[in-house]
Amino acid sequence: MVKPGLFRSIFGRVTISALLVSLLSTLALFLVVQKIVDDDGRAMLAREVDTDLAGLADIYVSSGDAELRARIADRLAMNREDGEPSWYLLTDPAGHRLAGNMDSWPVIASEVSEARYVTLPNGARIFARATQLANGARLLVGRSDQRGQALLGRLATAFAVAGAGIALLSLVAGHFAARRLRARVETVNAVFAAVRAGRIAARAPGAGSNDELAELAANTNEMLDQVERLVEAQRAVSDQTAHEIRTPLMHLDTRILKAMEGTRDADLLRTLDQSRAEIRGVVRLLDSLLDIAGTQAMRGDPRGLAEVNLSDIAESLADLYGASAEDLGIGFHARITPHVGCRADPMQMTRLMSNLLDNAFKYVPSGGSVVLELGPGPRIVVEDNGPGIPCGDRQRIFERYVRLDGARGGGHGLGLSLARAIAERHELSLHVEDAAPGARFVLQPEDRDV
Numbered sequence: 258m259v260k261p262g263l264f265r266s267i268f269g270r271v272t273i274s275a276l277l278v279s280l281l282s283t284l285a286l287f288l289v290v291q292k293i294v295d296d297d298g299r300a301m302l303a304r305e306v307d308t309d310l311a312g313l314a315d316i317y318v319s320s321g322d323a324e325l326r327a328r329i330a331d332r333l334a335m336n337r338e339d340g341e342p343s344w345y346l347l348t349d350p351a352g353h354r355l356a357g358n359m360d361s362w363p364v365i366a367s368e369v370s371e372a373r374y375v376t377l378p379n380g381a382r383i384f385a386r387a388t389q390l391a392n393g394a395r396l397l398v399g400r401s402d403q404r405g406q407a408l409l410g411r412l413a414t415a416f417a418v419a420g421a422g423i424a425l426l427s428l429v430a431g432h433f434a435a436r437r438l439r440a441r442v443e444t445v446n447a448v449f450a451a452v453r454a455g456r457i458a459a460r461a462p463g464a465g466s467n468d469e470l471a472e473l474a475a476n477t478n479e480m481l482d483q484v485e486r487l488v489e490a491q492r493a494v495s496d497q498t499a500h501e502i503r504t505p506l507m508h509l510d511t512r513i514l515k516a517m518e519g520t521r522d523a524d525l526l527r528t529l530d531q532s533r534a535e536i537r538g539v540v541r542l543l544d545s546l547l548d549i550a551g552t553q554a555m556r557g558d559p560r561g562l563a564e565v566n567l568s569d570i571a572e573s574l575a576d577l578y579g580a581s582a583e584d585l586g587i588g589f590h591a592r593i594t595p596h597v598g599c600r601a602d603p604m605q606m607t608r609l610m611s612n613l614l615d616n617a618f619k620y621v622p623s624g625g626s627v628v629l630e631l632g633p634g635p636r637i638v639v640e641d642n643g644p645g646i647p648c649g650d651r652q653r654i655f656e657r658y659v660r661l662d663g664a665r666g667g668g669h670g671l672g673l674s675l676a677r678a679i680a681e682r683h684e685l686s687l688h689v690e691d692a693a694p695g696a697r698f699v700l701q702p703e704d705r706d707v
């Protein structure tokens with residue numbers, strides 16, 4: 258099974274979510290701190306400006322215009338302890354500058370004593386308040402915001418560094434936490450894969466802990482215990498049923514045989530012989546069904562498997578089917594690589610190859626040919642030049658009781674079903690291809706990448 262990518266994996270999404278939460282939390286905290294610092298800086302500048310402006314307005318009221326200009330000049334000549342420049346502008350009613358270090362009146366309303374941040378022509382930002390004097394003159398007092406801007410710059414740098422560190426720690430912590438969770442989930446998935454492969458005894462580890470994944474493992478094991486009990490019960494019922502059916506059928510066959518020995522009636526003998534043939538057919542059908550069920554139940558079970566020389570088995574079958582091919586007028590060719598082996602059940606592998614050969618001989622007309630190939634892998638190919646198999650039937654023929662038209666001889670349509678069951682038990686894949694003309698059955702190891 259293909260593993261999901263980063264954005265499709267729940268663990269990848271959890272890691273990315275943790276990273277985004279840490280980044281957004283850091284950004285939100287920075288915005289809050291920035292707002293607080295900005296508001297405090299504005300309030301401090303407003304107190305300084307208002308105090309200075311009130312003092313200058315009192316000087317204007319008590320001492321007049323000339324004294325006000327002198328005091329503005331004194332303030333401009335004085336160096337502030339914090340090094341922040343101050344800004345002043347006194348204009349007459351016509352807007353001409355009378356005093357101060359500003360060249361023009363900024364966008365600020367003196368009629369309502371407006372206080373706000375204004376930007377100077379050189380790009381500097383100051384906080385200023387303007388007021389209207391008695392004779393129509395206007396006075397503006399401002400303070401530079403350099404300290405506040407510098408503080409905000411340092412805060413932005415600090416939060417950027419801290420945010421990067423927090424994001425990295427969140428990413429690392431989320432990655433390791435997600436990897437640990439993924440490892441635990443993958444153990445449960447591996448158990449399901451093992452059970453699907455036939456290892457019904459597989460169980461999920463970690464069921465003794467006290468978290469949600471441990472509960473999942475415990476529930477998985479309980480479910481698999483129940484499945485195993487049901488499988489064993491079904492197998493016991495199948496075996497018992499087969500025994501109960503086979504035994505009376507064999508007794509019936511024996512009684513028919515005795516009846517045939519005690520009569521000379523040709524018609525009766527023919528009827529009894531047909532009855533015996535039908536009984537043997539039912540027994541063979543029952544045996545085939547039990548073989549298929551038993552083989553499917555043993556999928557993934559290593560018991561009974563050993564290192565087998567498939568080349569020897571194929572050579573023996575080639576000799577056997579070569580003689581039959583001559584009697585049927587069919588060409589038979591075997592191309593067998595020596596010493597090809599695998600871990601398998603020798604009887605089942607013999608059954609598998611013989612079922613494929615039987616199927617090929619059923620559909621090849623006299624004068625046709627059948628080829629048996631065995632190569633490393635192992636890779637087994639049985640090919641014929643008969644009528645072939647329609648594309649729509651190439652999966653259906655492996656189902657039980659499916660028989661295509663044109664087959665030579667009888668059968669119940671179970672041979673290919675048993676062949677695929679044996680292949681799956683040995684972790685091999687069996688499929689059919691178009692041989693143009695004819696059909697090509699290919700047996701090879703399963704593709705583990707899918």
